[in-house]
Amino acid sequence: MMVQTLDQDAGLDAGSGQSEDSIVLRVQHAFASFSLDVELALPGRGVTVLFGHSGSGKTTLLRCVAGLERATQAHIAINGTVWQDSAQNRFVPTWQREIGYVFQEASLFPHLNVQRNLAFGMRRANPHGNADDILAVATKLGIEHLLKRSPDGLSGGERQRVAIARALLTRPRLLLMDEPLSALDAARKQEILPYLERLHDELEIPMLYVTHQIEEAARLADHLVLLGQGRVQASGPLVATLARLDLPLARDHEGSVVIAANVIGYDPEWNLTRLQFSGGEIFVAERPLPIGKPVRLRILARDVSIALSGNNPSSIQNRFICRVTGIAPTDDPAQCLVGLVAGDAALTARITRLSASQLGLAIGQEVWAQVKAVALLE
């Protein structure tokens, strides 16, 4: 897994606009009912997820980056190329921006078959593109058998894969995805997610991905931006941002952390996969996976409990020695969040305030984290 190490506060100084390897977004835009006021410096590689509830402004921000919306005041620069600069009255129209945009609904052209849909952007962006290029990208997305079909005859998942392939064939410098899975049911989502994860691994260009599903963010993001009511609540590497106790994300019932791990073995007797992370070993009930494969683990704070010693017998297999890094309130007055670190890996435990008091938890203290459930995100 790639983890961007861009410093959270870095990059907003004057010189960053010219940077060759970063995305600078300063956008101010007022609507009748809400305003967007955002200042972000994002890594020029990897996947940045713009996360927020509906009405947080995440889609509007994405549309401003694409030029589909013209923000009143904005400076938008992608790896050294300026697409909008209100100070110089510069606004590059959408069709001259080298973007790939995947909309919430696939929005394929109904009058063109799949092949022609794919060729539409490619011919315009890359005059040397040919049928082999189309076939290569179509194969990557598993739609090569659909090329002669009409969009009407495709399933929702197939249509969205065609839309992704169509965007990729324009050889964009920036890929923008606006909740590409939200119009699909759970089964179709599972059908597309592996393709998105492959893109994440193979793509050379940065991607901005809008979603309100934290699970998608946990699976795909390198960098996470939290938006609320048109403002940036936080922006930082995924792992570190999820573990921050001061953000609404952690205080939420679904609050979780993501941990990077590697597959080190499979125990056929108990049907458990063994994984190594910086704080120790974790067992996960999972089909056998290739040894050495890097994976992401997602652990909900409410599935982590705390014990003062590691040798009391328990049904919970996954136990690590940790240090307490912080204690913070949650939205629920009976509960609190305990920040932990095992090795380099941050964990969050959601326990009752009563337990915290009885255990006498204090920052710096060594405790045992007991993890009841681990979700493996490939």
Added chain:
Amino acid sequence: MMPDSQDWSAIWLTLKLASTVTVLLLIVGTPIAWWLAHTRSRLRGVISALVSMPLVLPPTVLGFYLLLLMGPHGPVGYLTELAGLGRLPFTFAGLVLASTFYSLPFVVQPVQNAIEAIGRRPLEVAATLRASPWDSFCTVVLPLARPGFLTAAILGFAHTVGEFGVVLMIGGNIPGQTRVVSVQIFDHVEALEYVQAHWLAGGMVVFAFLVLLALYTLNPQARRA
């Protein structure tokens, strides 16, 4: 009695007029329809109302004012004389101009409906795929709005063929120049030449039926229009 040469001349003139007007209507009507479909301007209502006026007004009213406008004392007449084009009333060109105004709503409305039905999304998609606005219009809007354009062309053509009042006000009754079928029928009836009137009138009935039949069967999506 079979149709004579004057009848054939009227038929030919009518077809020439309707074809010219249809082409002109598509050229003029499409930008208006596009603007009406996409604008948020407050003028939208005003322009919509102006375009639709011929639906409501008696053709004689429209013809009367166009005649005044194109006449020697009207602003359009002044301009055409200044440009050395002469006066438009009682000419084929005058007829074309008047008919274009008269049939405008029949072209603008179906095209506007079709463009509105497409919505903005396909245009946004095209833009993200590097298509310039003109490129998108040709490769996305035109094919998607084809039923609307077909309806518009058929209605514009048919409505021009069927007009009478405006022609009489602007063009009068000059054989080979402005005497179209509807006027020719009027003349036959005035002269009590009912058989010849029947040939032309019956032909018009059949023509109208065939046009509408084509509209509703070949182009089922256009039924709204």
